[in-house]
Structure formats: structure tokens, C-alpha cells
Amino acid sequence: MTNLYLEEQGEGQLEKEFGTRTNETHKYKRVSDLDMYQRVAKTTAIYPREQAIIYPTLGLTGEAGEVANKVKKLIRDGYENNKDYREALSKEIGDCLWYISILADDIGFKLSDIANANLDKLLDRANRGKLSGSGDNR
């Protein structure tokens, strides 16, 4: 398997941009924006290049399923019997974020550009009174 970031950027680039690697397991200083997250996350992306787009899409749907399963168990067992549900859900959301980040990279988009385009779309809908309803292009 190939580490796509290291293959494209060369080892040491993240240290220059985001700070010092703290140990051999690729821990970096806390990320503070989406693009920084995306670039660091990419260092952990190990899958065949010919499976770009497909691999993170399958992973994203799997992780979204894990979110749904944990929420399902809240319904079945009740919140009182799942005291750590917020922590558990936050970890699954993080897994989703990783796959979203990697998928965005596979199609050549910065995560911040996707986030801003999404906010622009939603704020435009809000300004036109079209937040409710359905359809991608309302």
C-alpha cells in the first residue's frame, strides 16, 4: 500500500508547515483549520492509488453506518444506559471526517473550499427563505 501524501510531498514537508512531529507515530501539534487537518490526515491514507475516490467513499458510508448504529442503540437501550454516547459518537464523526477529507483530496478539493461553498449555499437559501423543502438546486 502507498502513503499518498508522503509519495507526493516527500517526508518532512508537514514538519515545515505545521510544526514538529512529536514522535514516530506521526503525531502533530493540534490542527486548527480544515486544510491543515486534511493535509495531516492524508499522511495516514494508505490505499492503492487506483482505488482513489472509491476507497474513501466506501469508508465514509461504513463510518456513517457506525454513527447510525450508535444512535440506534440509544433508541433501543436509552440514553441512561449509554452514558458515553457523546464521546462514542464524536469518535465516529471523526472517522467520517477523515474519509470526507480524503475523498475531497482525491477529487482535488480543499476541505475549506467545500465547507465554504456549502455555507454559501445554505446562507443563500436562508436569505431566500428556501432552507426547508427539498432539491439540491433550490
Ligand SMILES: [Mg+2]
Ligand atoms: Mg468508526
